[in-house]
Amino acid sequence: MSWTPVCDFATMLPERGVCALVRGVQVAVFRTHDDSVHALGNLDPFSGAYVLSRGIVGTRKGEPTVASPLHKQVFSLVSGMCLDEDAVSVPVFSVRVSDGRVEVSV
Template sequence: MTILVSEKTDRLLAVVPTAALRPEQGAAVLLPGGTSAAVFLLHDGSLHAVGNIDPFYGAPVICHGIVGDRAGAPTVASPLGKQVFCLRTGRCLDDPSASLPVFEVTAADDGVIHLSMTGNNREIPVGQS
């Protein structure tokens, strides 16, 4: 099963209460279709969201990874295989063949953030047949 997110227009995927986020930690966000995203609130207040599925294991665990930086870029390490992914690009810094989908995160006024996909028309594989 894969989810194909629509091509052009921004599509709101989820609404997340900011109070539920802890600095320097991730949290899982349930998305329509049963897959999930990992949202991170960093120490400087910046927000990042990437796909929650570890591409090496097919398990929904990226939200539990340790965040940090590598050569200045914000990263998260998979809690299973410890591969490090760039939070900005989703690219795996330890294995160029792997990457995570990246979501758009925008802070809305009323203590929530919006998670959306901005027209990058990519498949979000969910790791299950």
């Protein structure tokens, strides 16, 4: 597995996302209220726009989520599954914090 640094963990605001280009793939990286980090594909499958990093971070039944800023479909930050439309999902990427840097593997 190859890790790519995308930003400093300290610069990420809780309950917000950032977008990074990792090996040609747009990745939405999120920091949740408990300081966990998650990484999903940035492409909103409903609109076709690369906007999930700008989504609304929250929880549904205790699961961390992001809601698309365009049509408000909610995606699990853990599985990438759309919680509003069972047949739709976005890719999930491995993410970690190492020496204060957020790193993603695609």
